[in-house]
Structures are given as C-alpha cells and as structure tokens.
Amino acid sequence: MEDTYNVKAIILSRQPRGECDGRAVVYSREAGKLELVARGVKKIKSKLAGHLEPFNLADIMAVRGQKYDYVGAAVSQECFSDIKSDLTKLAAAGRAVKLAQELTKPGVPQVEIFELLKDYLETLEAARKDSEILPAFFTLKLLSALGHAPELSRCLSCAAKIxxxxxxxxLARGGLICAKCAKPGDGNQLAISDDSIKLLRLALKGDFRELAKIKVEKKLAAEIGEAVEKFLRYNF
Ligand SMILES: [Zn+2]
Known part of the structure; x- marks a missing residue:
C-alpha cells in the first residue's frame, strides 16, 4: 500500500522537471516547507496544474517515495485571482513567497509562518491598490517568526525605555539605540523616525487585516521599507 499524508499548503513556486513533470515547493501547515514532484503537470490536459499554481492555497495528498515525495492529488481552496491579475499585487506576493522559500528550512513545521503567508495573501487579495506598506510588514513579521524580531522598546546599549x-x-545589534547612546558615525546605525518606530511596533503585534487599514504616507512607507530591507539583508 502507498504511504500517503495530507497537508494544507501555500504553493511557493513551481518549476518544470524533465519532459512533463513539475517540482513544486510548498509551505504546509502540517510539515513546513516541502518539495514535491508533480507528475504530468506539463501535459495540456493535466488536472493537477491549475491547482498547483504559485500562491494557491491547496489541500494536497502527498505520496512518500524513495527518492522524493510526489503529489497524489491536489485541490485548491483559494486561487487569489485578484493578485494574479494585478501587477503590483503580483510583485508583492511574489516577493513574499520567494522570501518564505529562501529563509525557511525544509520539513520544520511552523504554523505561525503558514498563517502569516495565508493572512498576507488574503489581505493583499482584498487590499486597495495603494497599500504599499504591506510588503515591509510581511518581511518584518516573517523575520520575527524566524527569531529575528528587532528590539523596539528598550535601548540595546543602556536598557532605558525608548x-x-x-x-x-x-542593524548589528538587532534593534533600537537611544539618542544618548547613538553613534551617528556608525554605518550600521540607521536614523529612524518616531512614526516609523510606532508603525513597526504595530506591525509586530497587529494582524494584516488591521494593518491594511492604516493610511501611511509615501515618504514614511519608503523609510519603513528601506529600514526593514536593510534589517533583512543584515540578518540573512
Ligand atoms: Zn541608550
């Protein structure tokens, strides 16, 4: 008898494998990041292909194999059609699944990361076009889930409340340094506005549905985006 297991998963990417097969990387609720072979998905009549498109939330029955596990059956629960038809949202979702694929280890289940991806895609799907702050919030929350949340309440030098x-x-110490302890000449210490700090704190605590309602000016969104990006690149 075949050894099978069921997972609920977000499809992170899919690549061709040989003449007619595919290789899908998914983030599952039950088993974390998994790599699965999908047989026959390059055939025109493939029923699996549509269910295994990147970003889809799908129920997957996987079959354990000697060299690799493969997809026995898959049914998508959500396809995120608005994301797929909007270039800005597509880029934001694409970056999120790429980060999740790059930064997580295979076979280490973290429900928090599965829920984060799902919430993010659902919020993006329903979002107005100008919610450009959401990608930075996703990155910050992913970093936090991976144990790299920045310290935002106390100074990392003197422990005083910020x-x-x-x-x-x-960047090197992983959080805020108060005005007294700051060394403006240090290239790893970024200037950061009080408004940015407030929003980063909110982002760490809040869920995406609430965060999507916050109106953020372009300049502030850019500052937060840059700070989070530098924080990410310093840590990974
Ligand atoms: Zn200090």
Whole structure:
C-alpha cells in the first residue's frame, strides 16, 4: 500500500522537471516547507496544474517515495485571482513567497509562518491598490517568526525605555539605540523616525487585516521599507 499524508499548503513556486513533470515547493501547515514532484503537470490536459499554481492555497495528498515525495492529488481552496491579475499585487506576493522559500528550512513545521503567508495573501487579495506598506510588514513579521524580531522598546546599549527623539536602528545589534547612546558615525546605525518606530511596533503585534487599514504616507512607507530591507539583508 502507498504511504500517503495530507497537508494544507501555500504553493511557493513551481518549476518544470524533465519532459512533463513539475517540482513544486510548498509551505504546509502540517510539515513546513516541502518539495514535491508533480507528475504530468506539463501535459495540456493535466488536472493537477491549475491547482498547483504559485500562491494557491491547496489541500494536497502527498505520496512518500524513495527518492522524493510526489503529489497524489491536489485541490485548491483559494486561487487569489485578484493578485494574479494585478501587477503590483503580483510583485508583492511574489516577493513574499520567494522570501518564505529562501529563509525557511525544509520539513520544520511552523504554523505561525503558514498563517502569516495565508493572512498576507488574503489581505493583499482584498487590499486597495495603494497599500504599499504591506510588503515591509510581511518581511518584518516573517523575520520575527524566524527569531529575528528587532528590539523596539528598550535601548540595546543602556536598557532605558525608548523615548521619542533621535533614536537609531542598530542593524548589528538587532534593534533600537537611544539618542544618548547613538553613534551617528556608525554605518550600521540607521536614523529612524518616531512614526516609523510606532508603525513597526504595530506591525509586530497587529494582524494584516488591521494593518491594511492604516493610511501611511509615501515618504514614511519608503523609510519603513528601506529600514526593514536593510534589517533583512543584515540578518540573512
Ligand atoms: Zn541608550
């Protein structure tokens, strides 16, 4: 008898494998990141192909194999058609699944990361076109789930509670440094506004549905986007 298991998963990517097969990388609720071979998905009449498109949330029955596991059956629960038909949303979703694929280890289930991906895609699907802050919030929450949340309440040098003012985000130490301890000459210490700090704190605590309602000005969104990106690149 075949050894099978069922997972609920977000499809992160799919690549061709040989003449007619595919290789799908998924993030599952039950088993974390998995790589599965999907037989016959390049054939015109393939029923599996549509269910295994990137971003889809699908119920998958996987079959354990000697060299690799493969997809026995798959049924998509959500296809995120609005994301797939909007270039801005497509880019935002594409970046999120790429990060999840790059930064997570195979076979290590973290329900938090599955839920984060699902919430993000659902929020993006329903979002207005100008919610450009959401990708930075996703990155921050993913970093947090991976154990790299920045310290935003106390100074990492003197442990004093962070007050409004000229604080800095220290990439090397992983969080805020107060105005007294800041060394403006240090290239790893970024200037960061009080508004950015407030939003980053909200992002770490809040869920995407609430975060999507916050109206953020372009300049502030750009500042947060840059800070989060530098934080990400410093850690990975
Ligand atoms: Zn300090």
């Amino acid at each position: 007050q409004p003012g000229k604080n800095r985000l220290d």
